[in-house]
Structures are given as structure tokens and as C-alpha cells.
Amino acid sequence: MTATDSGHELSITRYIQAPPETVYRIYTERTGEWWAPKPYATPIVEWDLRPGGRSQTVMKSPEGEDMPHEGVFLEVVPNERLVFTNAFTAGWNPQVLTGDGCDFAMVAIVTLEREGAGTRYTARVRHWDDAARKRHEEMGFHEGWGIVAHQLAELAEAEAEAKAPA
Numbered sequence: 820m821t822a823t824d825s826g827h828e829l830s831i832t833r834y835i836q837a838p839p840e841t842v843y844r845i846y847t848e849r850t851g852e853w854w855a856p857k858p859y860a861t862p863i864v865e866w867d868l869r870p871g872g873r874s875q876t877v878m879k880s881p882e883g884e885d886m887p888h889e890g891v892f893l894e895v896v897p898n899e900r901l902v903f904t905n906a907f908t909a910g911w912n913p914q915v916l917t918g919d920g921c922d923f924a925m926v927a928i929v930t931l932e933r934e935g936a937g938t939r940y941t942a943r944v945r946h947w948d949d950a951a952r953k954r955h956e957e958m959g960f961h962e963g964w965g966i967v968a969h970q971l972a973e974l975a976e977a978e979a980e981a982k983a984p985a
Contacts, residue, residue, distance in 0.1 A: 859880055927944050
């Protein structure tokens with residue numbers, strides 16, 4: 820896995836030994852299994868996978884604290900690309916971000932590019948300014964997003980291996 824940052828953007832990339840269709844299915848249908856770094860959990864995932872559709876997750880800490888995150892999808896291209904933001908809630912209502920640990924607006928761009936028999940997974944997060952990018956990096960962006968990319972890869976690779984001809 821590679822982690823980079825540029826300007827107001829933070830990113831990670833990783834090769835996943837599974838086709839983009841499998842990675843996308845795990846990403847969108849089994850989100851609660853990989854979205855939060857373990858031992859955190861994601862018991863609530865409510866995604867309306869279309870531009871303008873609601874994106875809500877609730878992560879739960881090991882101590883039982885709920886951490887809700889809401890936003891909207893800006894772009895959805897199955898098996899290729901998901902773009903979402905926390906700057907708005909459903910209905911394009913601007914969101915005031917306070918108190919949930921993520922008090923800055925951002926846009927996440929997730930791409931799945933076929934690479935050989937697998938997928939190049941890239942997650943880029945753009946911030947409005949350098950201060951927000953720095954706060955996100957200090958919150959543990961590279962470690963946290965790296966862990967969940969690993970968890971996503973484990974699930975996708977296990978599924979791909981189970982479906983591979985013997």
C-alpha cells in the first residue's frame with residue numbers, strides 16, 4: 820500500500836487481488852464488515868447509491884460510543900468510482916460539522932481500476948484548506964484508511980479465492 824498527500828489532498832492506494840466487480844460489491848454490500856478499523860464496528864450503513872443519495876454510517880467504539888457520519892454521494896459509477904462528501908446531507912442541505920471528531924468538510928474519491936487480475940484501489944480525500952487536511956492527517960488518516968483498505972482487501976480476496984476455479 821502507498822500513502823501520499825498533495826496540497827489539500829490525502830490519499831492511499833493498494834493492490835487488491837480481486838476483480839473490481841468483487842471489490843465494489845464488498846465495498847457497497849458488506850460495508851459494515853470493513854468500514855471501521857477493528858475493534859471499532861459499523862452497525863449502521865444506510866447508502867442510497869446515486870448522485871445526491873444519502874450516505875450515513877454509524878461507527879461504534881469498543882466502549883460503545885456511537886460516531887454518526889452523514890453526507891451525500893456526488894458520483895456513483897458501479898465497479899469504477901464512488902465520490903461522496905460530508906459537506907451536505909440528503910436534499911443538498913449544507914451540514915455544520917461539529918463534535919463528532921470530524922469537524923471539517925471533505926470530499927472522498929474512491930476509484931477501482933482493473934490491474935491485471937486484480938484491482939488498484941485508490942482513496943483520495945480532498946479538504947477545503949490545509950488546516951483541515953492537517954487535522955485529518957493528525958487524526959490518523961493514513962493509519963485508519965490503510966487499516967480499512969486492508970480489511971476491504973481481505974474480504975474481497977477471500978471471496979475471489981472462493982469463486983476461483985479449482
